[in-house]
Amino acid sequence: MLKAVTDWLLSHKYNLATAILGAAALIAAGTNSRIAVAVMLLAVLPSLWIKATAPVLIPEPEPEPPEEPLCDVKSAFAGFDSPVYMLDPKANVIYQNPSARHVFGEIEPGQHISARIRLPVIMDMIRETIASGRNGMTEYSETLPGENVFQVRMIPAETQEGKAIRFYVLIFRDISESRRIDRMRSDFVANASHELRTPLASLRGFIETLLGPARTDTAAHERFLTIMLEQVTRMSRLVDDLMSLSRLEIKARVAPEDAVDLVPLIGSVCDALAPLATDLGVEIKRHLPDHSINVSGDRDELTQVFENLIENACKYGQEGKIVDVTLIEKPRQPIEVSVIDYGPGIPEDQVPRLTERFYRVNVESSRSKKGTGLGLAIVKHILTRHRARLLIRSELGRGSTFTVRF
Ligand SMILES: Nc1ncnc2c1ncn2[C@@H]1O[C@H](COP(=O)(O)OP(=O)(O)O)[C@@H](O)[C@H]1O
Ligand SMILES: [Mg+2]
Numbered sequence: 018m019l020k021a022v023t024d025w026l027l028s029h030k031y032n033l034a035t036a037i038l039g040a041a042a043l044i045a046a047g048t049n050s051r052i053a054v055a056v057m058l059l060a061v062l063p064s065l066w067i068k069a070t071a072p073v074l075i076p077e078p079e080p081e082p083p084e085e086p087l088c089d090v091k092s093a094f095a096g097f098d099s100p101v102y103m104l105d106p107k108a109n110v111i112y113q114n115p116s117a118r119h120v121f122g123e124i125e126p127g128q129h130i131s132a133r134i135r136l137p138v139i140m141d142m143i144r145e146t147i148a149s150g151r152n153g154m155t156e157y158s159e160t161l162p163g164e165n166v167f168q169v170r171m172i173p174a175e176t177q178e179g180k181a182i183r184f185y186v187l188i189f190r191d192i193s194e195s196r197r198i199d200r201m202r203s204d205f206v207a208n209a210s211h212e213l214r215t216p217l218a219s220l221r222g223f224i225e226t227l228l229g230p231a232r233t234d235t236a237a238h239e240r241f242l243t244i245m246l247e248q249v250t251r252m253s254r255l256v257d258d259l260m261s262l263s264r265l266e267i268k269a270r271v272a273p274e275d276a277v278d279l280v281p282l283i284g285s286v287c288d289a290l291a292p293l294a295t296d297l298g299v300e301i302k303r304h305l306p307d308h309s310i311n312v313s314g315d316r317d318e319l320t321q322v323f324e325n326l327i328e329n330a331c332k333y334g335q336e337g338k339i340v341d342v343t344l345i346e347k348p349r350q351p352i353e354v355s356v357i358d359y360g361p362g363i364p365e366d367q368v369p370r371l372t373e374r375f376y377r378v379n380v381e382s383s384r385s386k387k388g389t390g391l392g393l394a395i396v397k398h399i400l401t402r403h404r405a406r407l408l409i410r411s412e413l414g415r416g417s418t419f420t421v422r423f
Contacts (some may be wrong), residue, residue, distance in 0.1 A: 037148045087176060087184070089110065100189040104130055108143055111184055120189070130187070139169055146171040146185060169405050208375040212255055212389070216248040251387070258391040261321070262374070264364050265398040272404060273315035279344060282316065283354065286323040290331065294340070299331045304343040310352060312423045318399045325392040326356040326419045328364060332386045334358025352423040359416035368409050372397040
């Protein structure tokens with residue numbers, strides 16, 4: 018009230034001054050005409066001065082008071098795709114957004130939040146936030162139907178318009194995906210370090226022996242240095258594979274567009290692997306058409322795919338003695354390349370895991386055959402980028418078929 022009066026007085030100070038001086042002039046006129054003229058001039062001066070100095074004021078439209086101070090906030094939360102509640106200071110629900118309704122079910126405005134959310138960690142956090150007036154945060158996980166982790170935050174807020182309303186925003190965020198990626202990343206780093214640590218430890222052992230007990234044993238030198246060279250080669254294979262994977266990850270979403278003729282490409286992969294096959298006592302049989310079959314792709318990457326598959330078939334299907342490589346093209350059907358071996362096969366429950374990084378059916382057998390456990394992971398990445406698929410069929414004791422379907 019007092020503020021309104023002072024405001025009014027301040028904004029009308031010049032008019033008031035004019036009025037007071039004018040009145041004084043009239044009174045003075047009754048006594049002395051010179052004084053009256055002087056006072057009248059003084060009365061006019063302030064209004065002249067206002068004209069010269071006062072800024073031109075554009076009248077601002079009075080802001081319309083919102084019907085309800087929380088309307089805007091509610092409509093903002095309605096668009097969130099994670100559950101959001103607005104609570105009053107007694108933890109009664111003022112508003113629930115559609116996502117909260119979908120996840121936790123309908124709750125009437127005015128009902129206590131515990132009617133829908135009963136988890137003690139969340140209820141404790143709500144109580145604490147209301148008591149302290151400071152932001153609160155907690156996490157909880159659900160193990161059914163899947164492993165889901167939620168982060169729950171509660172933030173005190175107040176509306177500025179009109180009468181102040183204090184409320185709390187309770188937000189749920191599903192962080193399961195980012196947790197899963199974190200875990201994958203740390204597993205990957207742990208696996209990669211473990212793979213590098215084994216050859217490093219062996220190198221260190223040999224170096225120490227060469228510097229110590231075997232310093233003068235020239236016969237041992239050659240033996241040790243040969244093993245050391247093998248270990249170093251294994252490490253560089255692993256680093257090469259890791260680099261391939263990381264390069265592929267970077268360009269995962271870009272489909273390669275060159276036209277690649279699969280017939281000569283597969284032919285030259287078979288040629289390149291012939292010496293290895295001979296060493297293993299395996300014959301690679303090609304069943305390729307005598308005309309070109311083009312797909313859009315990246316020549317080097319597709320070479321890497323068939324190298325991995327045919328090499329695996331020779332190494333792990335060695336007992337079968339034969340590896341068939343067939344390229345089939347039928348009208349109106351996808352182009353398919355199959356690499357078939359007649360070796361021991363792969364247990365059914367392990368087939369879906371073969372394309373995981375570092376997954377090996379038998380770690381020792383893979384290591385002894387110069388495997389890194391990354392080959393099929395690389396194959397899968399390349400094929401995904403080529404919009405192609407890898408299909409694996411295997412039967413214990415009969416062998417395996419790895420098919421690339423373009
Ligand atoms: N043709 C196959 N027959 C049997 N097992 C196979 C075959 N191809 C792959 N595997 C299994 O899958 C695992 C993963 O293969 P890969 O990713 O190429 O890794 P690496 O060959 O480096 O061990 C191999 O260690 C092996 O156990
Ligand atoms: Mg391999």
